[in-house]
Amino acid sequence: xxxxxxxxxxxxxxxxxxxxxxxxxxxxxxxxxxxxxxxxxxxxxxxxxxxxxxxxxxxxxxxxxxxxxxxxxxxxxxxxxxxxxxxxxxxxxxxxxxxxxxxxxxxxxxxxxxxxxxxxxxxxxxxxxxxxxxxxxxxxxxxxxxxxxxxxxxxxxxxxxxxxxxxxxxxxxxxxxxxxxxxxxxxxxxxxxxxxxxxxxxxxxxxxxxxxxxxxxxxxxxxxxxxxxxxxxxxxxxxxxxxxxxxxxxxxxxxxxxxxxxxxxxxxxxxxxxxxxxxxxxxxxxxxxxxxxxxxxxxxxxxxxxxxxxxxxxxxxxxxxxxxxxxxxxxxxxxxxxxxxxxxxxxxxxxxxxxxxxxxxxxxxxxxxxxxxxxxxxxxxxxxxxxxxxxxxxxxxxxxxxxxxxxxxxxxxxxxxxxxxxxxxxxxxxxxxxxxxxxxxxxxxxxxxxxxxxxxxxxxxxxxxxxxxxxxxxxxxxxxxxxxxxxxxxxxxxxxxxxxxxxxxxxxxxxxxxxxxxxxxxxxxxxxxxxxxxxxxxxxxxxxxxxxxxxxxxxxxxxxxxxxxxxxxxxxxxxxxxxxxxxxxxxxxxxxxxxxxxxxxxxxxxxxxxxxxxxxxxxxxxxxxxxxxxxxxxxxxxxxxxxxxxxxxxxxxxxxxxxxxxxxxxxxxxxxxxxxxxxxxxxxxxxxxxxxxxxxxxxxxxxxxxxxxxxxxxxxxxxxxxxxxxxxxxxxxxxxxxxxxxxxxxxxxxxxxxxxxxxxxxxxxxxxxxxxxxxxxxxxxxxxxxxxxxxx
Amino acid sequence: xxxxxxxxxxxxxxxxxxxxxxxxxxxxxxxxxxxxxxxxxxxxxxxxxxxxxxxxxxxxxxxxxxxxxxxxxxxxxxxxxxxxxxxxxxxxxxxxxxxxxxxxxxxxxxxxxxx
Numbered sequence: 001x002x003x004x005x006x007x008x009x010x011x012x013x014x015x016x017x018x019x020x021x022x023x024x025x026x027x028x029x030x031x032x033x034x035x036x037x038x039x040x041x042x043x044x045x046x047x048x049x050x051x052x053x054x055x056x057x058x059x060x061x062x063x064x065x066x067x068x069x070x071x072x073x074x075x076x077x078x079x080x081x082x083x084x085x086x087x088x089x090x091x092x093x094x095x096x097x098x099x100x101x102x103x104x105x106x107x108x109x110x111x112x113x114x115x116x117x118x119x120x121x122x123x124x125x126x127x128x129x130x131x132x133x134x135x136x137x138x139x140x141x142x143x144x145x146x147x148x149x150x151x152x153x154x155x156x157x158x159x160x161x162x163x164x165x166x167x168x169x170x171x172x173x174x175x176x177x178x179x180x181x182x183x184x185x186x187x188x189x190x191x192x193x194x195x196x197x198x199x200x201x202x203x204x205x206x207x208x209x210x211x212x213x214x215x216x217x218x219x220x221x222x223x224x225x226x227x228x229x230x231x232x233x234x235x236x237x238x239x240x241x242x243x244x245x246x247x248x249x250x251x252x253x254x255x256x257x258x259x260x261x262x263x264x265x266x267x268x269x270x271x272x273x274x275x276x277x278x279x280x281x282x283x284x285x286x287x288x289x290x291x292x293x294x295x296x297x298x299x300x301x302x303x304x305x306x307x308x309x310x311x312x313x314x315x316x317x318x319x320x321x322x323x324x325x326x327x328x329x330x331x332x333x334x335x336x337x338x339x340x341x342x343x344x345x346x347x348x349x350x351x352x353x354x355x356x357x358x359x360x361x362x363x364x365x366x367x368x369x370x371x372x373x374x375x376x377x378x379x380x381x382x383x384x385x386x387x388x389x390x391x392x393x394x395x396x397x398x399x400x401x402x403x404x405x406x407x408x409x410x411x412x413x414x415x416x417x418x419x420x421x422x423x424x425x426x427x428x429x430x431x432x433x434x435x436x437x438x439x440x441x442x443x444x445x446x447x448x449x450x451x452x453x454x455x456x457x458x459x460x461x462x463x464x465x466x467x468x469x470x471x472x473x474x475x476x477x478x479x480x481x482x483x484x485x486x487x488x489x490x491x492x493x494x495x496x497x498x499x500x501x502x503x504x505x506x507x508x509x510x511x512x513x514x515x516x517x518x519x520x521x522x523x524x525x526x527x528x529x530x531x532x533x534x535x536x537x538x539x540x541x542x543x544x545x546x547x548x549x550x551x552x553x554x555x556x557x558x559x560x561x562x563x564x565x566x567x568x569x570x571x572x573x574x575x576x577x578x579x580x581x582x583x584x585x586x587x588x589x590x591x592x593x594x595x596x597x598x599x600x601x602x603x604x605x606x607x608x609x610x611x612x613x614x615x616x617x618x619x620x621x622x623x624x625x626x627x628x629x630x631x632x633x634x635x636x637x638x639x640x641x642x643x644x645x646x647x648x649x650x651x652x653x654x655x656x657x658x659x660x661x662x663x664x665x666x667x668x669x670x671x672x673x674x675x676x677x678x679x680x681x682x683x684x685x686x687x688x689x690x691x692x693x694x695x696x697x698x699x700x701x702x703x704x705x706x707x708x709x710x711x712x713x714x715x716x717x718x719x720x721x722x723x724x725x726x727x728x729x730x731x732x733x734x735x736x737x738x739x740x741x742x743x744x745x746x747x748x749x750x751x752x753x754x755x756x757x758x759x760x761x762x763x764x765x766x767x768x769x770x771x772x773x774x775x776x777x778x779x780x781x782x783x784x785x786x787x788x789x790x791x792x
Numbered sequence: 793x794x795x796x797x798x799x800x801x802x803x804x805x806x807x808x809x810x811x812x813x814x815x816x817x818x819x820x821x822x823x824x825x826x827x828x829x830x831x832x833x834x835x836x837x838x839x840x841x842x843x844x845x846x847x848x849x850x851x852x853x854x855x856x857x858x859x860x861x862x863x864x865x866x867x868x869x870x871x872x873x874x875x876x877x878x879x880x881x882x883x884x885x886x887x888x889x890x891x892x893x894x895x896x897x898x899x900x901x902x903x904x905x906x907x
Contacts, residue, residue: 034880036811
C-alpha cells in the first residue's frame with residue numbers, strides 16, 4: 001500500500017510542479033508540450049495558406065491580401081469593416097505587444113509580473129495616462145468617424161482574441177502564464193498617450209531647478225540659452241536664420257523628414273522622405289499595412305493598438321512626422337493645507353483636490369492602494385510619499401507636492417487627425433487633419449502632386465514668463481498657462497522658394513515668428529546637413545533621398561575637429577601609432593562610415609573632452625543637473641577660448657585649454673588601446689559602434705544586437721546603440737505614387753516567425769523595399785503570399 | 793502491445809485534448825488494463841510518450857527552420873535547441889513512464905486486496 005501511495009504522490013507532485021509557475025520561471029510541462037507549448041508558435045517558413053473566417057460584427061466581406069513581406073492589404077466596403085479588419089489582423093500579428101503597451105501605460109504590469117513592476121505602475125498611474133485617455137474617450141466617441149474607427153477596431157481585436165485557444169496564445173502569454181484580456185476602446189487611447197509620454201514626457205525641470213540653485217541665473221543663461229540657425233520654419237525674408245532660444249540636448253532622438261518640390265526632382269513631382277527615430281524594439285514599433293475602402297486607399301505604418309495609419313501615403317499625397325520637441329509640460333509646486341492633501345493653496349485661498357483612488361492587483365501578493373491627487377495643474381506625481389524621486393537638491397516638505405501640467409491630459413482627438421490624413425487629397429485636407437493633433441506636437445511634412453508643406457502642429461501652451469524650464473508656483477494664477485497658440489498660427493510653410501521643407505527635431509521657428517515656443521530641441525547639426533544637401537540637390541530621385549537618409553557626415557566633427565587638432569603636436573603623442581592616428585584624423589572626411597577609425601578616435605576624444613571641461617562643474621556629489629550641450633563646448637573650443645568655464649577645470653596648468661584638449665586626447669587613446677588593442681582594424685567605427693534592438697519584454701533571447709552600423713548621434717543616419725530610425729520611408733508622388741520603406745525588424749510580433757526580424761539585414765544595409773500599393777484586391781501585379789477573407 | 797496502445801491514445805490525446813498532461817490517465821489506464829510487468833509498464837509509457845512528443849515537436853519545428861526553438865533555447869540558457877528537445881523527451885517520457893508504473897501498481901494492489 002505504501003508503495004502505491006508513494007509513487008502516486010510522486011506522479012501527482014511531478015505533474016503539479018511541471019504545471020506551475022515558480023517566480024518568473026514558466027510552467028515547464030505546459031511550455032514544453034507540443035500541443036499547448038511554445039512549439040505551437042513556430043510558424044512554418046512557407047506558410048502560404050489562404051482561408052476565410054466567419055466573423056460576427058462585420059457587414060460585408062473584407063479581403064486581406066498578404067504580400068511577400070507579410071504586409072496585409074485590406075479591402076473593405078465600409079469604414080467600420082475596414083477598422084474591424086485592421087484590429088483583427090493587427091492583433092493576429094501583435095497582440096502581446098498591444099496588450100503590454102496598454103498595460104504599461106495604464107500601470108497594470110504588476111498583474112503579470114508581480115511586485116517588481118509595482119513601482120513603475122504607480123509612476124505611470126500618477127502621470128495620469130489613463131486619466132488622459134478617459135478624458136479623450138468622450139471626444140472620440142462624439143465624432144461619428146472616429147467612433148466607427150475606434151469601435152470597429154476594438155471589435156476586431158476582440159474577435160481575434162475570442163477565437164484563440166491556450167495553444168494558440170502568443171508565446172509570451174505562455175511564458176508568463178497569463179491570458180489576453182478583452183480589448184477596450186480606452187486601451188487604444190492610452191496607447192496613444194504612451195507615445196505622447198515617450199515624446200514629450202521629459203522631467204528636466206527638476207534638474208534645471210537644481211542647476212539654478214547651485215549656479216545662479218546668469219550662469220544658467222550663459223550655459224543653456226542660445227539661438228540656433230536652421231529652425232524648422234525659417235524667417236521668410238532673411239537668408240541665414242537665427243531662432244528663438246531653447247534648451248538643446250545632445251541626446252535627442254534623431255528623427256528627420258523633408259520633402260522636395262517638383263523643381264528639384266527629376267520626374268517633376270515632389271518626393272517626400274521620413275525616418276522617425278525611436279528606441280528600437282522587437283517587435284517593431286510600427287506595423288505596415290494598406291487600408292482601402294470606398295472613401296480611401298492609404299499605405300503606411302500604424303501603431304499596434306491604434307486604428308489608422310500614422311506615417312504613409314495615399315493616391316494623392318504623402319505625409320510624415322518628426323517630434324516637435326516643444327516643452328508642453330510644466331511642473332508646479334503645490335502647497336497642501338494638511339496631511340490629508342484635501343486642499344491646496346491657490347490664489348490666496350484653499351482649493352479642493354480631486355482624488356482618484358488607484359487599486360493595483362499584484363500577482364502573488366496583496367492588492368495595493370494609492371491615491372493620486374489632482375489639482376488645476378494636473379496630477380500630483382510626487383508628494384511626501386516619493387519626493388526623493390524628483391532628485392531635487394532642496395528636498396520638499398511633507399506638505400509639498402509636485403503636479404504635472406501637460407497638454408496630454410487635455411481632451412483631444414488625435415484619431416481624427418489620422419482619419420483625415422489617410423484621406424487627404426491636397427494641402428487644405430492636410431491642414432484640416434493635423435489641426436486635430438494636440439499631443440505629442442509633431443512636425444508634419446506633407447507633399448501632394450504639386451505642393452510641399454511643413455507644419456509644427458500641436459497644442460503649444462503660452463506662459464507669462466521665461467520660467468518654463470524651472471518649477472512653477474502652483475499657488476499663483478500668474479504661473480498658470482495663459483492659453484494656446486491658435487492651431488492655425490503654429491509654425492508652418494507651404495511651397496517655399498528654396499524648393500524644400502525639412503525638420504530634424506530642431507528649434508521650430510525663427511525670430512520673425514510671433515509666438516514663443518520653448519523646448520528641448522536637438523542640436524542643429526542634422527538640420528544643417530539636410531538643408532545644405534537639399535540646397536545643392538537637383539534632378540533628385542528616390543535614391544537621392546535614400547542616400548541622404550543614410551548620410552553619416554558629421555557637421556559637428558567638421559566644425560570642431562580642425563580646431564582640436566591645432567592643439568595637438570603630432571610628434572608628441574604618447575602612444576604607439578601616434579602620427580598615423582593624427583594623420584587619419586587630419587584627413588578624415590567626417591563620415592561615420594563603418595571603416596572609419598578616425599570616427600572612433602574623435603568620438604572617444606570628444607566624450608573625454610566634455611567630461612574634462614564640464615565634469616568638475618556638473619558632477620557635484622548627489623546633485624542631478626543637466627550638462628551643457630555640445631554647442632557650448634564647440635563655442636569654447638572655437639571662439640570663446642579663454643572662457644571663464646575653463647578656469648574650473650582641475651588640470652595641472654589650470655585654465656589652459658590646450659592642456660585640457662591634450663589630456664582628453666591621451667586619455668581617450670589609452671582607453672581605446674586598452675579596449676581594442678593596438679591601433680588597427682579593431683578601431684574601425686563599424687566594429688566599435690553597435691545597434692541593439694531590444695525585445696519589448698526585455699527578453700535577451702528575443703533581442704538582436706549587431707555591429708557594422710554607420711552613423712552616429714548628430715548625423716542624419718543617427719544610430720546610437722538602442723536608438724535609431726524606426727521606419728525609413730521615401731515616397732515619390734506622380735501620376736502613380738510609389739513608396740519605399742524598411743523596418744528595423746519585421747511585420748510579425750511572434751519570435752517564432754520568419755517575419756519577426758527579416759527586414760533587419762536590408763535596414764542595416766541602407767536598402768528600401770518597394771511598398772506594394774494595390775488598387776484593388778484583384779490587382780495581380782505581383783505574387784501574393786496568402787489571402788484571408790472575412791465573411792459576415 | 794502496451795507501447796502501441798499508449799502511442800496511439802497518447803497521440804490522440806495530445807492532438808485533441810488541450811491539456812499537456814492529457815496522456816497521464818491514458819498511459820495509466822493502458823498499463824492498468826494490459827497488466828504487464830513493472831518494467832514493461834514504465835518503459836512502454838516512457839518511450840511511447842517520448843516518441844509522441846518528439847514527433848509532434850519536430851513536425852512543428854522543422855518547417856519553422858527551428859527559428860523559435862533556437863530562441864527558446866536562449867531563453868532557457870541552453871547551448872543548443874536540441875537540449876530543449878531532450879528536456880521535452882525527459883518530461884514526456886518521465887511522466888509517461890511514471891503514469892504507466894502507477895497504473896501497474898494500482899492494478900496489483902486491487903488484485904491483492906480481496907485476499
